[in-house]
Every structure is written in C-alpha cells, then in structure tokens.
Amino acid sequence: MAKLILENITKRFGTTTAVDDISLRAKVGEFIALLGPSGCGKTTLLRLIAGFETPDSGRIALGGQSLADPAVGIAIPPEDRNLGMVFQSYALWPHMSVARNIAYPLEVRRIAKQEREARLQAALQVTGLTQMANRKPAELSGGQRQRVALARCLVMEPQAVLFDEPLANLDVHLRATMQSAFRDLHRQTGATMVYVTHDQAEAMALADRIAVMQDGRIRQFAPPEILHDEPANAMVAGFVGQGVVLPVHAAGPCRDGWMDVSLGEHIARVRSGTPRPTHLSLRPDGVHIDHNGTLPAQVTNAVYLGGKFRLTLQLAPNHGGGTILAEQRQRYDIGDTVMLNIQDGWAFEDRTAVAV
C-alpha cells in the first residue's frame, strides 16, 4: 500500500525507444491499467517498475523509497522491491506443490513455520484453493493456476501488485470470473495495482484510472468514463470504445461545454472543451437513424451482432466524406440511404493526428 511515482522514465533497446519520457503517479491503493496496442511499451513499463529492466533515465519510487534512479546509481533488484507480480503464463514452479508455490515468498523471507502455515491457509481460503493445496500446478485448470499465482502474490503482502496481461490465456467465461477475483483482491488488500492489458473492456472494468499508451508514450491518463466520453486525442478516441474520429471545424463558440462543429456543410451540436477543435469522436450510441434526421449517409456494410445491426455508413463528400458507425435494430441493405441525427459527440483539438 504505497504511492507509486514514475518520473521521466526512458528505456531504449538498441535504437528503438520502448518507453519515452513517461511520468505517472498512482495514488495509495489505486488500481491503474496500462492500455495500448502491442508494442506500445506497456509491458516494458511494467517490467521497469518490477525491476526486470533498468531505465536509461528517470526515477521510479514506491512509498517514498527510490527503486530505480540511474542518475544517482540506485537500482534496487526485483527481489528486494516487495512487489507482487502476476504473469501472463502464471509462472507457477512445476516442481513445487500448490501449497509450496504459495508459501515460497514466506520461505524466502524466513518467516517462522507457524506463521507461514497460518498465512498460507488464509491465502488458500481466500482464493478457494484449500482442496488443491497438495496438487502440482500441472494438475490444475487454467483458472485455478491463475488463482495460485494470485495467492502467491497475496501471501507476501506486497506494497503493490503488478499484473502482466494475466487473463490473456483464459477463455472469455473465466475472464469475467477472474476479473471479479482481482476486484475482490483489490478491495480486501487495498494494495496499489498496476495492470497491463491490450483489452480495453478489461481495463475499463477494473481500473480506477487508465493510462492509454502508444509508441512508448502515455496519450491520456484518466478514469475510464473520461477516456470514453472525453478522449484527449484521435488515438485515444479511436482505440477506446468503438468510436470513429472525423475531422471537423468549429462553427461557433464553445459555451458551457457545448459548441457547433461543421462536418462539411452539416452543422452538429456536440460536447467540447476547446474553442478550436480539429476532430470529432463519434460513438455508435451517439448516432441515431431517424426519418427526421438532417445528415444523409449510405450503408456500406451491415453486421448482425445479436439484438442489433452494426451499420457502417459513408458520408457524402460535401459532409466530409467520413465513415461512421451506428447501431440499429432494423435491417438495412447495403446501398440504402439513411438519415442521421448526431445526438452525442466530443470535439477535441489534436494537431498532431494524421488526417483520418
């Protein structure tokens, strides 16, 4: 249970910069998710916190103690950081029983046998593994293995827990169960948690705040609902939710968080926080197909998702010519023209974004 501080962390591998001048502060007991496409540097960042990699520059501190600070020669090895880590592959030692796997951190710390046993039993109880204590990891199912990995973390009462895509190897059904196990763990221990994932739904469901990463940088660090409703840039708007990003211009002043923007000849009223927006983030639930709508579009694709159709719609060149997504219970054929009403959108300024 400690505050985690990253200051200007940079890590290069050869000529590629995996982590590029990242700063981040996690509050005591906060659940942080690092979200991004593969190769964005999220796993490297986690391994830097864990101590398996050393930063080229910058400072990592936990609970007021510096863990890594190359400028002054501090590099605490992983084994002295008291961080719990849950691996994607679970990393259970195959030659040890479930009980010994879980109790191993206590064995390493030379905890007296009696206390070790008590803490082991408690951890087994919490994770529902009491019956499995004497089995070998190979005799467990994927979900049970993940619970053992979790219990191994729990038992050492770490200052913080790091998760490296822990659910990637589980089927969809088990993921939901394990997610609630992680949430319970967070509630019970109050430990600071850092969770790496490429699955935005997972990040949204678990984290207090999410750092969306791309090319070694954090593009936005905010609570899930802010990421969803008020993306800071085109990358986040495109990556989070199922939105599309369209280039727009301001068509009026920004007042009380609302403003008019122009999509070619069409003017839409949307939410905004800037007087000079460049892009509009539109999610399917903000686009309504309506006979009285004022924005015409042509259906170019329709996919049935169960309960509703996901329509891909093409705007005419005089309306910016963009592609947007809408959801609709009624079937439309490809080539049909529909009328739209934009009911909700978020306009933002992103001068660096490549034209969408």
Next chain:
Amino acid sequence: MPLVLVPVLALSLLPIGRLLFESISVGDSIGLSHLREVLGRDSTWRALRHSLFTAGFGTVISVILGGTFAFLVAITNIRAKAALVFCLMIPMMIPPQITALAWTQVTGPSSVLLKTIGLAPTLGSPQPLYSAWGIALLLGIQHTSIVFLTLRANLRAIPSDLVEAARGAGARGGRMWLQIVLPLCIPGLVAGTALAFVTALGNFGIPAMLGIPAGYSTLPTLIYQRLAGFGPTVLSEVSVLALLIGLVALLGIVGYRIVLARLSTGLSGQGTRALSLDLGRARPVVELTLWAVITVILVLPLIALTATSLIPAYGLPLTLDNMTWQAWYEALFRQPVTIRAFRNSFLLAGSAALVLMMLCIPLAWLSVRRPTRLTRLADLLADLPYALPGVVLAIACILLFIRIPSTDWSLYGTFWIIFIAYLARFLVVMLRPIQSSFVQIDPAMEEAAQAVGAGPMRRLFQILLPMAAPAAAAGAILVFLTAFNELTVSALLWSSGTQTLGVVIFNLDDSGETVMAAAVAMMVVLVVVALMGLLQLTARRLPSGVVPWQN
C-alpha cells in the same frame, strides 16, 4: 567476460589451434617442409583413398538401411515402434571395436558360433571381414541410426495435410511420393548422409580391428600406427595427417550446411498430424522383415560374441558341457589390467559427466538467457571438438600437453590428458540438452521467484536446477555413455596404467586373448544397454530432443 566462457573457449580452441600451428612449423621456425613431405608420400594418399572408400560405401549402406527404417517407422502403422527404434539405436551406442569383434565372431574359420553348429569354414580360410568391404559393411551398420534419426525427424515434421492437399489436387501414388514427400525429406536425407559420412570417416575402432590384420590402413589407423613408431618428427607428421582428415571432415560438414541452407523448406511440423500410411495386409510381412534385419545386424553378432566369451579356450566349439564363465570371472576379479580398465573408464566417464554438468549449466543459462556475441561464438566452437574426428582432437591434445609451455610438466601419459580431451569432446553432448531445457523453461519462472524475493543462489538451487535437473541428468548419462564407449581418443592417449575399456578390448583381441576380449565387450554392452534403458524410462519427463532416439 563471464568466467565460465574461459574454459569453454580454451577447450574448443586451444587444441585445434595448437594442431594448426604444429603442422606448419618445423623446430622453431615456421615452414611447410613437413607438410610437403607427408603429402608427398604414397601411404598418405592410399590411406585417404581407403578412408573415403570405406566411409563412402559405409554411408551408402547406412542410407539404405537407415532410410528404409526411417520411412517405415515414421509414416506407417507398424507395431512396436519404440522397441524397434531402441534396438536400431544399440549398434550406434556400442563401441565400434566391439561391433567389429562381435562380427568377426559371426564369420570366419574360428567363429565359435559357426563351429558350434558345424558350419565353420576350414581352418586357414580367410576371415571375409578383414577387407575393405568388411570395414565398409560394419561402418554402414554402426552409423545406420544416424541416418535413421535425422530422416525420421524430418518425416515426422511433414504435416499430413500437405499430402492430403496433393491428393485433393489429383496427385496419386508414385507422383505424390516423388513430387511431394521426397522433396520435403531431402534436407533430412542430406543431413543424415553427411553426418554418417563424417562419423564413418573418423571411426577408428572398426578399421583398426579389421584393417590392421589385413594391412589395410585408413587415415585414423595410419595415424595410430605412425604414432606407435615414434621418432623425432613423428608428432609433426601425424599432425599433418590429422589436419588432412580434419579438413576432409570439415569439407563434409560445411558442404552439407551449404546444401541444407539451400534446401531448407521451413517445415514446422506443428499443430497438424504427422503423415500416416496404412500398410494394410502387408503389415505383418514388413514387420517380420524389419525384425529379421535387426536380428542380423544386432542379435546375431551379440550371440556370437556371447558364445565366444563362454568357451574355455579360443578355437573350441561351445557345448553345454564346456560352457564356462571363467573369462568373465577373470576379467572382473582376477586380471589387474581389466579391473583397472573398468575403474579407469568409470572414473573418466563419470568425472567428465560431472565436471561438464557443472560447466554447462551456467554456460547454457548464459547462452539462452543472456546471449551475446561471445556466448554465440562459444556455442559454435563447442561443436568443433565433437564434429571433428577423434584422432584430430587426440593429436591436438598430445601436442598441447606433451610439454606445457615454459614448464617441465607433461600431461602426456597421465589421466589428465584423456580427461581434458573428454571434456573438450563431449562438452556439446552435455550442453545441448541443458540448453533445450532452458529454452523450454519460461523466463517468467525465474522472474516470479525474483519478484517474491529469492536471490540468485536461491533461484539457482530452488527454481532453475530442479526444473533443469532431468535434462542435466540425461545429458550426464549421454556423456557417460559416449565416454564409456570411447576408443579413438584414448587409443592415442593411453599409456600403461591409464587404459580404458575400449583400449583393453582392442589390446586383448590384438594379443589373441579373444575370449577375454569378448567377455569384457559383453559386459560393456550390458552396461550400455542398461544406461540406454535408464534414459528410455526417463524420456517422458525430458524436453524433446534430449534422448537422441526419442521424438
């Protein structure tokens, strides 16, 4: 530089480097006169021709036998495959001089087996195996399993859907085999052929047992004979010969690597079923034929060897009345030479296995987890002393240790020279299994231990070693097996008191004590088969590729 790389680089580079230096120097000055003199002799070129001839025809036999077995075992539905493979592996694992000894007990006028059943040729008729063809035949049998193993691995990597797709496209019968299956298994065939050839080229035991009585020298036996002759320049001369055979072997290895790189088809063999062919009603016939071949190349010679070991005196037929364990008893408990040889071989093979295990665990870890240019170099060089013929390494070690520079010490004639040569030669036999085990251990296993607070020593002993232990144990058994069987290196390096079992069998037979030689040879075969059985039992717990004959 990590300290563990020093002995590795020294073991693989120093002897060969010393050999290169010797062959071009005379006295203290650099020169090529020895080179010119040795290469100008007829005997050199005759031995080279003999080597190429016997190794070449031996390889043809290996390819025919091993290739047929590989096809039938890998892709048909014959039964008892594991037993068949195990039996096919035994000829490679038993020392070549024992193979030769056993076969000379099958044929020829003094064969106890033939005498016992009354079929022996008249006394004085020639032993047919004391000939170029005899050497080639036994080299072929000895190295059959090399072709078998590489080709089988290749065949098993061909996914059945490739053949199914060909049949879907309308290819059938011969066309499918010729155009789909054969091109896909050519890399395995080439690799197996080249390996069998290079190994046959370096073989000493078979041409020594069969060729020397017939006055037929190959390069390794010529080196052996020259070295026994002594003389002031003998070392320089044999090093030229060693270099010559090393060069031919190297040409073979490099040549096949080039061919292989061109042919590589990128088969992964993952995820899909391997080829499988139903033999239908032909199956019993095929099975019977394969077992008949095993009987001829393995069972018959061993029966003949056993028969010879059980008679009271050489020349007598074996009957129920005169059967005796006398020679076995003598060898095990009475004769100081054989007793010492057992002790020497066990000691040398055991300590080589132990030292190599301690050396290879950190080395394998470094090369897998922290690869640098240097570890890659060490990795490459480790192959050298094993790939080159044993005589090359032996001569190189003599040169290196006959007088240790700037001291009066000599390791020649001591245990240590054989021991160090074994370390160099079998380094890679130990290294590969441990490496493949580390490759298969998820690095997260170590990181997880690190994250929960385990320091380096604790991680080594509680996490890494227990997980790598099966592979390390298998590697140790393999080193022990190969070192225990070894003749080529020790034949050139032994002196009174340091004979190994391989040397003793060779010397006993040479001095006419064939019965005793047969008894010692049978004991070695029993030890070898027992160790192979031990490996077979643990095979399921090992990473794939560790037990050579397992998939």
